[in-house]
Amino acid sequence: MTKAKNPIGKRSARGYAFYAVLSILVLLLPVIVASGYYMRVINTILLYSIIAISLNLVGGYGGLLAMGHACYVGIGAYTTAIVSVSFGWTFIPSFLLSVFLATLYGFITGSICLGRIKGDYLMIATMGVSEITRIFFLNAVPITGGPMGMPQVPPARIFSFTFRTSQQYYYLFLFLLLFTIYIIHRIVVTKFGRSVIAIRDDETAAKAMGIKTTWTKIITFTISTMFAGMAGALLAHYTRFVGPMQFNLDEGLLYFQMIIIGGLGSIGGSILGAAILVLIPEFFREIYRYRMIVIGLVMVLMMIIRPQGLLGNVGEGHVIVRFSNSFKAGVRNLFAGIRNLFKAKRTRQ
Amino acid sequence: MEYFFTQLINGLAIGSIYALLSVGYSVIYSILKLINFAHGDLCMVGVFICLTIITLTGNVFLALIATCLFGALAGLLVERLAYRPVRNVNRAAPFVSAVGTAMIMRGIAQLFWGSKMMPFPHILPTRMFHFGEVSISGMSISILIFASLIMVIVSVFVQKTRIGLSIRCVSQNISASYLMGIPVNNVIAFVYAFGAAVGVLGEVFFATYYSSVFIGMGFMGTVKAFTASLLGGLGNLYGAFLGGIILGIVEALGSGFISSGYRDAIAYAVLILVLIIKPSGIFGMKSSEKV
Numbered sequence: 001m002t003k004a005k006n007p008i009g010k011r012s013a014r015g016y017a018f019y020a021v022l023s024i025l026v027l028l029l030p031v032i033v034a035s036g037y038y039m040r041v042i043n044t045i046l047l048y049s050i051i052a053i054s055l056n057l058v059g060g061y062g063g064l065l066a067m068g069h070a071c072y073v074g075i076g077a078y079t080t081a082i083v084s085v086s087f088g089w090t091f092i093p094s095f096l097l098s099v100f101l102a103t104l105y106g107f108i109t110g111s112i113c114l115g116r117i118k119g120d121y122l123m124i125a126t127m128g129v130s131e132i133t134r135i136f137f138l139n140a141v142p143i144t145g146g147p148m149g150m151p152q153v154p155p156a157r158i159f160s161f162t163f164r165t166s167q168q169y170y171y172l173f174l175f176l177l178l179f180t181i182y183i184i185h186r187i188v189v190t191k192f193g194r195s196v197i198a199i200r201d202d203e204t205a206a207k208a209m210g211i212k213t214t215w216t217k218i219i220t221f222t223i224s225t226m227f228a229g230m231a232g233a234l235l236a237h238y239t240r241f242v243g244p245m246q247f248n249l250d251e252g253l254l255y256f257q258m259i260i261i262g263g264l265g266s267i268g269g270s271i272l273g274a275a276i277l278v279l280i281p282e283f284f285r286e287i288y289r290y291r292m293i294v295i296g297l298v299m300v301l302m303m304i305i306r307p308q309g310l311l312g313n314v315g316e317g318h319v320i321v322r323f324s325n326s327f328k329a330g331v332r333n334l335f336a337g338i339r340n341l342f343k344a345k346r347t348r349q
Numbered sequence: 350m351e352y353f354f355t356q357l358i359n360g361l362a363i364g365s366i367y368a369l370l371s372v373g374y375s376v377i378y379s380i381l382k383l384i385n386f387a388h389g390d391l392c393m394v395g396v397f398i399c400l401t402i403i404t405l406t407g408n409v410f411l412a413l414i415a416t417c418l419f420g421a422l423a424g425l426l427v428e429r430l431a432y433r434p435v436r437n438v439n440r441a442a443p444f445v446s447a448v449g450t451a452m453i454m455r456g457i458a459q460l461f462w463g464s465k466m467m468p469f470p471h472i473l474p475t476r477m478f479h480f481g482e483v484s485i486s487g488m489s490i491s492i493l494i495f496a497s498l499i500m501v502i503v504s505v506f507v508q509k510t511r512i513g514l515s516i517r518c519v520s521q522n523i524s525a526s527y528l529m530g531i532p533v534n535n536v537i538a539f540v541y542a543f544g545a546a547v548g549v550l551g552e553v554f555f556a557t558y559y560s561s562v563f564i565g566m567g568f569m570g571t572v573k574a575f576t577a578s579l580l581g582g583l584g585n586l587y588g589a590f591l592g593g594i595i596l597g598i599v600e601a602l603g604s605g606f607i608s609s610g611y612r613d614a615i616a617y618a619v620l621i622l623v624l625i626i627k628p629s630g631i632f633g634m635k636s637s638e639k640v
Contacts, residue, residue, distance in 0.1 A: 112621065116628045120384060124579045125624055127572070128617035135614040249572065253386075253448055260441045292456030299449030304434045307442035 026174065030167035039166035041282055043238065046173040047231050048274035050180050052258040053267055054227030057184050059256060060265035061193065062220050063200030064114070065123040067252045068130030072225040074137060074247035076102040076232025081150040081242040082143065091156040095233045102229020103222055105133075110221035115214060130252050137244040149243025156237040169238055176234065180227050181267055187223065196220050197265075261302055263309025272310055351482040356605040357598065362489035362558065364597020365496030368590045369551030371574040371581075372503055373424075373544015375589035378578065379520040380537060381436065386447040387427060388548055389570030390454035395420045395549035396556045396566070397462045400469055409472045416553060417546040424545030428538050451568065458564050466563040469556040492554050499547060500590055507586060516540060548574070580620055582630030591632065596620075 025032075033039055051073060058066045079098040083089040089097075113125040137144045144150065156163045156172065163169050187193045198206040199213050207213050236242050254277060262273025280298055284291045302310075370389065377385050395416045402412035431450045435442040473495075474487040507513040519526045519536050526533050552570055556562040573596065581592025596616060603615035623631065 112625065115625065117621075117624045118628060120378075120382075120583065121579060121624055121628060121630075123384070124575055125621050128576075128621050132614040132617050135611055139608075139610040250568070257445050257448060260445045264441060289460055290456065292452050292459060294456075296449040296452030296454075296456060299452065300431045300446050303442040303446040303449070307435050307438035309441075 030170050036166055039170060041278065043166055043169055043173055045271075045275045045278045046170070046177050047235055047238070048255075048258065048278055049271045050173075050177050050231040050234075051228055051255050052262070052270035052274045053177075053180050053184055054224045054231075055255050056259045056265065056267065056270045057187065057196070058221055058224045059259050060263075060270075061188055061200065062196050062217065064217060064221065065120065065256075066126045066221065066224070067123050067249075067256055068126035068128070069225070069228050069255050070247040070249070070251040071130040071133035072102045072106050072228035073232035073235065073251075074133060074242075074244075075105050076229030077236040077242045077246070078137060078144055078150070078232075079229075080233040080236040081153045084154050084237075085150060085152065088154075091158050091237070095230075098233035098236075099226055099229045102232060103226040106225025106229070107218070107222040110218045110225070114217045114221060127249055127252065130247070131249060134244050134247050134249075137247065144244070147244065149241060150236075151241050153236050153240045153242060155240065156234075163237070173234060173238075176230060180230075184227075185267060192216070192219075257299065260309055261299070263311040266309070266311045269309055269311035276310075351484075352605065353602075354483045355485060356601045358483075358485045358489050358493075360598035360601030361594060362492040362496075362597070363601060364594035365493050365500070366551050366554045366558065366593075367573050367577045367596050368593030369496055369499060369554070370548050370570050371577040371589040371593050372500075372586065373541070373548045374574040375578040375581075375583065375586060376507075376516065376520070376540050376544055378583050379585070380516075380523065380540060381443075382440070383432065383436075383443045384447070384575065386444065386571055387431075387450035387454060388544070388574060389552070389572070390451040390458075390567030391423050391427065391545055392420065392548040392552035392570055393562075393564065393567030394423070394454050394458050395545075396469070396552045396562050397458055397467075399549075399553050400467065400556075400562055401462075403470060403472070413472075413550070413553065416549050420545040420547075420549035421542035424541040424543075425538055428541040432541075433534070433537075451571070455564055455567060458567075464564055466561050469560050469562045471560060472553075472557050488558060492558060496551075496554065499550060503547065504586065512536070512539065576616065576620055579630055580623060582632040585630075585632050588630060588632035592630065595631070 029042065030039060033042065051069065055066065055069050058064050076098040079101050080094050083094045083097060109126075109129045113122060113129060117125045138147055140146070156169075163172060188197075195206065195211040195216055198209065198211060199216060203213055235246075258273035258277050259270050260273070261276055262269030262271070280295050281291060284294050287294070370392070374385055374388050377383060377388075398419050399412045399416040402415055403409060406412070427450055431446050432443060435446050471488070473491040476487040478485050478487060478490065507516060515526070515531045515536050516539075518529070518531055519533055523533060526536075548570070552566065555566065555570065574593075577593035577596045578589045579592070580596055581588030581590070599619050600612050600616050603619075604612035607615060
């Protein structure tokens with residue numbers, strides 16, 4: 001059996017140069033971008049990227065419609081807020097505890113939801129778990145502060161270093177995002193990851209090949225919730241406020257929209273999707289009265305133009321080739337979509 | 350015990366509203382396997398229009414007719430512009446398209462009516478009736494009566510008319526219906542219009558029951574309709590009716606006897622429990638997986 005193909009593609013000298021320039025740009029971004037506002041937007045994108053990539057493992061590679069990831073982000077955020085406000089824990093122990101609790105909760109709820117419930121029913125089951133958790137956050141006033149939330153979460157502190165500016169947080173988020181990308185990428189190319197994809201493509205066939213389908217799904221879900229909890233812990237320190245409305249159903253749907261718009265089963269796509277759905281509302285901040293309508297229109301149009309997601313299903317090759325291919329395909333699709341709008345009577349099932 | 354009966358009747362009334370909301374939802378699902386996330390938000394805009402017409406003319410009957418017409422037209426338009434272009438592509442694209450449509454609807458409501466909660470007039474009698482110790486509001490009873498009437502009309506329509514027959518055919522097998530000469534696209538468009546018109550009525554009852562109308566109502570309606578149709582078994586009209594009523598009763602009894610703060614949590618817990626015991630809903634048919 002041949003070695004699994006490197007998904008980044010064969011690297012040429014030009015490829016190395018591209019990655020070198022890209023890495024330098026990414027590392028120096030806080031120096032180039034001086035404005036605090038733009039840094040905050042970038043940091044938000046990084047946080048959402050962590051969540052989207054982790055959800056992509058479940059939703060994109062695993063094909064499971066998990067719409068309730070907001071509650072695991074919430075568990076991570078609330079744990080961090082509680083232990084750092086009430087007990088004064090520093091970043092590393094509170095972070096580890098948050099990730100542990102989110103993972104544990106993910107494992108328990110995943111075992112409940114993934115056993116027998118399938119397809120669209122899984123969607124409502126995960127949404128149900130998410131809502132139950134949010135209602136708990138809302139009502140358990142002594143623990144979570146109820147509707148008032150937990151204000152004044154201290155900034156992250158590692159030993160004697162305290163993160164204060166967005167530029168400092170950028171490196172922390174970037175480090176954890178790279179960690180997430182690396183782990184998810186490693187998982188996808190292993191035997192375990194291949195069996196996750198096999199279950200998505202045909203569950204019965206995967207079972208016949210000897211894959212423990214339910215167990216694999218639960219483990220995939222648990223890994224994904226681990227990263228969601230991680231993002232939640234970062235979110236609590238970064239926004240310095242945790243409230244129940246941050247983790248409602250809309251939020252869970254938003255994560256899923258990110259991975260669909262970016263392309264299911266594509267790590268780069270998840271980052272792109274997160275960037276798009278964070279940037280569009282920021283971009284239309286000026287015309288806030290029409291903002292919702294514009295965002296909705298963009299989402300509908302994007303799906304008509306490119307239903308498989310921006311980076312989904314674009315074939316092999318160098319990343320630039322793939323991107324230009326996908327762009328060309330998108331334009332072709334746009335015209336096809338416009339044509340279809342006028343003659344859709346003939347659309348065949 | 351009196352309290353139990355009062356809660357039960359309230360639950361039935363709310364449940365019948367959920368049932369109306371989930372009609373359009375369930376039929377669409379049975380045909381296209383599409384989860385219409387814009388359903389509730391579209392109906393919410395309808396309620397705002399109903400409110401505007403009532404304040405302008407004071408004629409409730411006219412307002413209801415106009416609202417139903419609006420629902421049907423908006424359903425047609427949304428199907429044509431947002432759903433049909435992505436219908437046959439994959440499962441994920443219609444989902445995002447639907448959520449996008451929902452956001453457009455919310456944006457429209459926000460633009461014209463603002464994001465504050467507005468009072469909604471009582472369009473149904475509010476007199477209290479007393480049966481021994483049990484006291485029941487006339488509103489619950491009239492909602493129950495009207496909703497049951499609409500449900501009966503819908504079922505007779507689907508079972509007895511020619512259009513109803515073609516809806517049932519398309520939901521069984523879309524390709525075979527094409528071959529039999531059924532205008533599938535028109536049937537699907539009709540189902541959207543029809544479902545939206547019935548759903549708008551459900552949301553109007555909802556608004557008058559809680560005597561308020563607000564933007565968040567739309568997404569709430571979507572989720573309730575989704576929950577109700579899954580509880581009953583997706584793609585089954587009677588399942589949707591019964592699922593809605595069970596959901597309403599569970600919510601009313603849960604908030605009456607356990608805790609009102611955890612009302613929705615109890616409803617979701619019951620739903621997850623039902624799905625674990627019977628993964629295809631209460632009345633869902635067990636579909637064998639094809640290999």
